[in-house]
Amino acid sequence: DAGITQSPRHKVTETGTPVTLRCHQTENHRYMYWYRQDPGHGLRLIHYSYGVKDTDKGEVSDGYSVSRSKTEDFLLTLESATSSQTSVYFCATYREEKGELFFGEGSRLTVL
Amino acid sequence: GQQLNQSPQSMFIQEGEDVSMNCTSSSIFNTWLWYKQDPGEGPVLLIALYKAGELTSNGRLTAQFGITRKDSFLNISASIPSDVGIYFCAGLYNNNDMRFGAGTRLTVKP
Numbered sequence: 001d002a003g004i005t006q007s008p009r010h011k012v013t014e015t016g017t018p019v020t021l022r023c024h025q026t027e028n029h030r031y032m033y034w035y036r037q038d039p040g041h042g043l044r045l046i047h048y049s050y051g052v053k054d055t056d057k058g059e060v061s062d063g064y065s066v067s068r069s070k071t072e073d074f075l076l077t078l079e080s081a082t083s084s085q086t087s088v089y090f091c092a093t094y095r096e097e098k099g100e101l102f103f104g105e106g107s108r109l110t111v112l
Numbered sequence: 113g114q115q116l117n118q119s120p121q122s123m124f125i126q127e128g129e130d131v132s133m134n135c136t137s138s139s140i141f142n143t144w145l146w147y148k149q150d151p152g153e154g155p156v157l158l159i160a161l162y163k164a165g166e167l168t169s170n171g172r173l174t175a176q177f178g179i180t181r182k183d184s185f186l187n188i189s190a191s192i193p194s195d196v197g198i199y200f201c202a203g204l205y206n207n208n209d210m211r212f213g214a215g216t217r218l219t220v221k222p
Contacts, residue, residue: 004154031207042115042200042214056208090154094207099143099162101202101210103154 003027004104006091012110019078021107023091031094032074033058034066036087037106043090049074081111116203118213126221131188133199133216141203141211144177144184149198149215158199159186191220 003026013019023032033048035058045058047066055066063085065077078085091104116135125131135144143162147155159170161177161184168175174187184201200215 040214043212045210048208050208096207098160099204100157100160101145101204102157103147105154106152 004091004093004102006089006104006107008107009105010108012112013081014112015082016080019081019109019111021076021089021091021109023074023076023104025072025074025091025093027093027095028071029093029095030071031096032068033092033094033101034064034074034076035090035092035103036060037090038087046076046089078109081109083111085109086111116201116211116213118201118216120216121214122217122219124219124221125191127191127193129191131191131195131218132185134183134185135201135203135213136183137203137211138182139203139205139211140181141205142181143204144175145202145204146173146175146184146186147200147202149200151197155200188218191218193220193222196220 005024007022034046035043037043044060046060046064047058049055049068067075089107092101094101116137118135146159148158149155159168159175164181165179166177172189176185198215198217201213203211
């Protein structure tokens with residue numbers, strides 16, 4: 001257990017509205033990740049962070065931005081939500097000493 | 113990035129039976145991880161493997177890191193109803209190169 005809390009756990013929004021998902025960790029892990037999980041696609045990396053203010057794009061980063069102003073918090077923002085962004089979003093952290101990746105409980109986003 | 117090939121996609125077994133699933137890739141990895149995911153929940157780490165040939169157990173679960181470093185196997189012995197869920201693998205080359213299997217959906221009939 002890596003002490004990962006995601007909020008909100010569920011959200012329904014309309015096309016064109018901005019959405020921010022929050023990930024909070026208590027283990028002081030340097031690396032944090034945002035993934036989306038869709039049927040038939042498995043987990044796909046959106047963005048990741050390797051330290052405060054240090055972020056990089058993943059394979060499905062279009063339409064998403066991230067920020068990390070503190071070690072414990074990693075925010076994922078959809079500037080203008082689209083129906084294709086309806087998904088379950090998972091935050092993850094990486095324990096470098098043991099090479100372990102831990103996931104949060106997920107945030108289910110529905111864009112109408 | 114290219115995902116891992118995980119098989120089978122689904123399994124329907126009787127309680128008490130053993131289960132085997134595997135993940136393969138064309139790439140080599142330095143770490144293999146196995147997860148279980150219940151509906152509406154996040155993936156939970158079951159087993160971590162760090163060396164080629166390594167065999168690691170966690171209760172009734174046993175996983176192996178393939179000799180070629182391109183595959184891994186998970187076995188569940190004497191399955192019980194609470195084993196139901198989706199199991200998936202992750203291959204890690206480093207902390208920003210990770211690939212995932214699509215999952216094996218396990219159903220256990222009492």
